[in-house]
Amino acid sequence: MDTTDPLVTARRLLGAHLIGRGVTVRVTEVEAYAGRRDPGSHAFRGRTPRTEVMFGPPGHLYCYFTYGMHTCCNYVCGPDGEAAAVLMRAGEVISGLATARSRRGRSTDRDLARGPARLTQALGIVLADKGINLHDRRSPVRLEWKDPVSDVAVRSGPRVGVSGPGGDGAAYPWRFWIDGDPTVSPYRPAKPRRRSRP
C-alpha cells in the first residue's frame, strides 16, 4: 500500500480494520493532515518532541492528548519529511464488543467508536502508545488494509475542530467518511472558545 499522499491514504483508510487490544474497528471516518504545509496540522510549526513521530516513517501511530482528558490517534503517512498523518475519527466495532463496551462505560453500541476520542478509548489506546508500528504483528495496536470503499460511497467536507485557516472547508475539504454510515460522527464546526473567565 502506497502511503505517500495523505489524501489518498485517508480515502484508502476507510474500511480498514484497526485492531486494539482485543477490539476491532472498521474505520468509517477520517481526516487528512498534510504536515508542514497544512496550518491545521500539529506539525505545521515544525518538529517538536510531541510531533516527532510524524516525521518518521509511515505506518506508525501518532496520538495526542486533548481537552485535558481525551486521546486521539492518527496514522502517520508520507511524503517523507513532511510529517503527514490521518486522524481516525470514527468506526464501527466489528469484534470484541464486550471489551469495547466495558471500556466505554455507558454508551450505545453505535456510539462506541463514534468520534475520535471514543474510537481511541474503545481500542484501549493511550498516549504512551504513540510511535507503535501498526504493521508489526506483535504490536498491541495494528492496522490491516481491508474492505476498501469505492469512491462513489465516499463523501468529503471540512475538518472538525480545526480553527483558523486550516478549518476552512473550501481550502481543506479533507474530512472523508462513508456515505450514510450510522457510526460517522455528527458534524460540528470548530467553535472558537472564549478564554477562561476571571
Add this chain to the structure above:
DNA sequence: ATGCCGATAAACT
C-alpha cells in the same frame, strides 16, 4: 432531533 455548557492537562512560548 439540536444546542449550550463545562471539565482539564500536555505541549508549547
Add this chain to the structure above:
DNA sequence: GTTTATCGGCATG
C-alpha cells in the same frame, strides 16, 4: 503563562 480541542449531561423543540 497561553493555547488547545471532545464528550457527556442537560435543556429545549
